[in-house]
Amino acid sequence: MEKRLSFGPEVDVENCAYIHPTTQLYGKIEASKDSSFWPYSVVRSEMNSVKIGVMTNIQDFVMIHIGTKQGTTIGKYCSITHRVTLHGCTIGDYCLVGINSTIMDGCQIGHNCIIGGHTFLKENTIIPDNSIVMGTPGKVIKVKNNKLKNKLNAIFYYKNALAYQKGMHRAWSKENIFQDMLKTGKKFWATDH
Numbered sequence: 001m002e003k004r005l006s007f008g009p010e011v012d013v014e015n016c017a018y019i020h021p022t023t024q025l026y027g028k029i030e031a032s033k034d035s036s037f038w039p040y041s042v043v044r045s046e047m048n049s050v051k052i053g054v055m056t057n058i059q060d061f062v063m064i065h066i067g068t069k070q071g072t073t074i075g076k077y078c079s080i081t082h083r084v085t086l087h088g089c090t091i092g093d094y095c096l097v098g099i100n101s102t103i104m105d106g107c108q109i110g111h112n113c114i115i116g117g118h119t120f121l122k123e124n125t126i127i128p129d130n131s132i133v134m135g136t137p138g139k140v141i142k143v144k145n146n147k148l149k150n151k152l153n154a155i156f157y158y159k160n161a162l163a164y165q166k167g168m169h170r171a172w173s174k175e176n177i178f179q180d181m182l183k184t185g186k187k188f189w190a191t192d193h
Contacts (some may be wrong), residue, residue: 017055018161027066032056032076036161045071051095053078057157062086068106075111079152079187089121093128094147094154101138112147 002109007013012051015033023037027045031037032054041062052058058101060082066071067088074080083165084097088105091097096111098117103109107121110129115121122171125132132142163171185188 020164020167034158034161036157038062042180048072048088050074053102055081055154055158057154059157060083070106078150079150079153081117094150096146096150096153106109112145113149114146114150116141 002130004017005021005023010028011025012029013019013031015041016031016036017034018036020039020041022040024042026043026048028044029043030049031052034055036057036058038059040060040132042059043058043064045066047138048071050064050066050071051073053074054091055076056074056078058064058080058188062080062082062084063131064086065088066072070088072086074086074147075092075095077094078091079096080086081097083097085102087103089103089109089188091103091109092111094111095113097103097116098119098181100117101115101119103115103121104123109115109127110131112130114132116134117130118136119134120136121138122129122155125138127140130143130145131140132144132146133139134141160171
């Protein structure tokens with residue numbers, strides 16, 4: 001099992017499923033139950049605060065910072081994927097933010113959204129629930145409830161976090177991953193703990 005790092009008194013990460021040793025957390029940060037932080041993720045909140053919801057994963061090389069007027073809030077069962085930058089914004093529940101996207105100050109992303117890879121959302125952009133967003137600047141290209149798909153992705157990362165916590169870096173075989181995910185999905189679908 002990899003050693004957990006110690007952080008300042010304002011960082012609340014006691015109930016996380018996994019925190020990679022290269023993660024850097026500074027300032028007032030609240031990470032909810034079963035969330036995870038992956039290699040080289042950085043969260044800084046010199047003023048305001050950062051809140052991360054239940055079973056949300058902060059993937060490799062993600063940078064989360066606060067704005068001068070507001071903190072950053074990420075809902076439950078979200079996947080913030082590789083190299084994403086979040087800056088003083090709000091992400092709803094059951095969202096997936098695609099690789100290398102940037103979401104700027106004052107943006108508000110509704111529930112059940114997918115933000116496509118390499119999307120740039122300029123300041124104060126409002127994205128309604130159930131949106132699929134792409135482009136620079138990002139625009140809604142489709143309306144679809146993505147709750148199930150996004151929740152299952154977050155559960156996958158939770159299960160992976162538990163394996164990594166035990167030093168198991170290849171938790172599934174190709175033969176059993178889908179069966180395991182279906183079984184796990186049924187367990188978590190009924191409740192939003």
